[in-house]
Amino acid sequence: MTFTPHGKHLVAGEWIATEQTFSSEPAHGAAFDFSVGTPDLVDRAAKSAEDAFWSYGHSSRKERAAFLETIADEIESRGAAITEIGSAESGLPPARLEGERGRTTGQLRLFAAHLEKADYLDRRHDEALPDRKPLPRPDIRLLQRPVGPVAVFGASNFPLAFSTMGGDTASALAAGCPVIVKGHSAHPGTSEVVAEAAHAAIRKQGLHPGVFSLIQGGRRDVGTGLVTHPLIKAVGFTGSLAGGRALFDLCAKRPEPIPFFGELGSVNPMFILPEAGKVRCEEIAKGWASSLTMGAGQFCTNPGIAVIAAGEAPAFAESVRAALSKIGAQVMLTDGIAKAYRDGRNRIASGSGVRDVFTSSCDRRNVTPNLFLVSARDWLANHTLSEEVFGPLGLIVTAESIEELVVVAQSFDGQLTATLHLNDGDTDLARQLMPILERKAGRLLVNGFPTGVEVCDAMVHGGPYPASTNFGATSVGTMAIRRFLRPVSYQNVPDGLLPADLLSD
Structure with a gap:
């Protein structure tokens, strides 16, 4: 085995073990033990993510693009290990894992390029009209800003492209949001090696360690703790209708309700x-x-x-x-x-x-x-x-x-x-x-077949409920970044106080 998992969680830049463990259930090869997540780890990760937001949420587009590119590089450097353990855990053939790894790094690089274009910022400027009658108009500018720490649930059917560093995580990080991933118990070793790639990229780029955390396994209390934690501001999920609806309801019942972007299922007629x-x-x-x-x-x-x-x-x-x-x-x-x-x-x-x-x-x-x-x-x-x-x-x-x-x-x-x-x-x-x-x-x-989703600007991977919980969003393509942004207007704000993205191309 090229990669032997250590079975720990990545929380606030530290690899942490817990007393309780669970064993993986691979399609073939050896099983490994992994630490079980706890609500305490969720709290530590969320607090670190909030602390990271004050720097990462105000980082430049160039800095975030470099971070995404570095994650992609680190994933590619671990390609052999990812394919070996990913195939063992999931039963997917190596060629499928290699293709999915390419899609994963490709969408990271796609979001890096998307940041450079800056179209997603939807910048608007209504100049002041001091002589307008009967009342003058103030100077008003608009910009899309990151919402804060985001929770992402790994998917069972895509160990890479919809999991630890999949589309939800990539788009949230591109937006400027720290991410806490709840790894899927079907492929914990794959999640771990990808988390190691993210950890290496954080260190290379000199970022706050709370920008990314991975919590493995855990009972229902871990998922519940994530979506109900007051510092979490949005959730990305791909999975079953029953599980997704339960989490969606929890998000809605919070004292501060938050958006739940769930992709729950479809028969695709x-x-x-x-x-x-x-x-x-x-x-x-x-x-x-x-x-x-x-x-x-x-x-x-x-x-x-x-x-x-x-x-x-x-x-x-x-x-x-x-x-x-x-x-x-x-x-x-x-x-x-x-x-x-x-x-x-x-x-x-x-x-x-x-x-x-x-x-x-x-x-x-x-x-x-x-x-x-x-x-x-x-x-x-x-x-x-x-x-x-x-x-x-x-x-x-x-x-x-x-x-x-x-x-x-x-x-x-x-x-x-x-x-x-x-x-x-x-x-x-x-x-x-x-x-x-x-x-x-x-x-x-x-005159085609829907199996396979192109990762591009014009793609929509979402739909009316129960296909997804937010019909105005997509979990694939560059428009996915919009899920983790909110518009902010700046009225009569001097240039010296405005976000840099409002003053530059």
């Missing part, structure tokens, strides 16, 4: 319109099977439901079944996720009117794809059929008419994505569906 279903049935079926099973279906953008005209459904279902039958067992991230997948499969299979198209057995952490078919009428009568099953499970919903297909579209809860598969002859129906789907999803696709 696809609508296969009539002409496309007739002409490109096999092509779309193969593409869906590949997207549905990518990474054992453990992506929040996994397209779990396909809606199609009843007349085209038999051929489509057979093509999907043939494609899925060639895909073998895959390792899921944890035993718990594998069990939840089996429970979800059983829930779908027991639904009224649901027919098996392709089913297979699962062995502990190894899972195989499953495919079911149901009429729109039965699907509309059973809301549980529209709930996410995290894993490689697909459900085909058949519509007897265009009107029924539209009703199905209208019935969906909020989604991260919605997809239209169409040919030229489907344009009129697509125009009818577009206004509906715009209200349902944060990202609309045509």
Whole structure:
């Protein structure tokens, strides 16, 4: 093993052990012991983060960009260790971990470049009008400023890109907010080595040690302590609907409520319109099977439901079944996720009117794809059929008419994505569906598959509840920085007292 974890927390620049420990549950290789987080550690980390904010929150964009670049460098220098322990803990193949590491360092560098551009500051200036009647107008300037210390919860399905130094952490640090990460117990060793990279970058850049802390494991009291701590000013979360909603409610019930930016789940429906279903049935079926099973279906953008005209459904279902039958067992991230997948499969299979198209057995952490078919009428009568099953499970919903297909579209809860598969002859129906789907999803696709999220300026990874808890935000792309900023107006403030960003390009 290239990297042997020491199992400690990083709090205020110190590696700290606690008496109670938990063991990792790797997909393969040796298990390691890690210290369990405590509310006391949360308090120490939060107080240090608040102390760090008085310097880091007022640092220059150039300084923060250099910090993000240095973190990326430190992560890359630990690439072999990250791949080895990350693959052992998660069961993900090395190539996937290496790609995800590239995405992680890439988004750190993207935010560094975004800081240099300064567009996110949304600087505005209304000059004074002393002669205006009946009253003069004062000089007013506006600037986006960081909110303060932020709590981030690591995600199970992305040990790197959505965890310790993932998009939430990167965007918060870019904004000028110190971060406390609650590491996910599915990959504590991976979290630790990435935290070591952040710690090294803090020391190289001479920053306050409270800028970043990692607290591992812990019972519910650690998560509760984080989101309810009075010094925490915002929370980033990627995970289950139940867990996210519980934390969201805690944030709302605080004496000082704070924003909770949770990405909670989505079935990402696809609508296969009539002409496309007739002409490109096999092509779309193969593409869906590949997207549905990518990474054992453990992506929040996994397209779990396909809606199609009843007349085209038999051929489509057979093509999907043939494609899925060639895909073998895959390792899921944890035993718990594998069990939840089996429970979800059983829930779908027991639904009224649901027919098996392709089913297979699962062995502990190894899972195989499953495919079911149901009429729109039965699907509309059973809301549980529209709930996410995290894993490689697909459900085909058949519509007897265009009107029924539209009703199905209208019935969906909020989604991260919605997809239209169409040919030229489907344009009129697509125009009818577009206004509906715009209200349902944060990202609309045509003739593609949503698995995979581009990290760029124009990306939205969010959507109406329950896809996320704030439909105006995104957790991917440069616009993610807005979550951890708030606008401040400066009225008649002399230049000598204004933030530097209001006086420079």
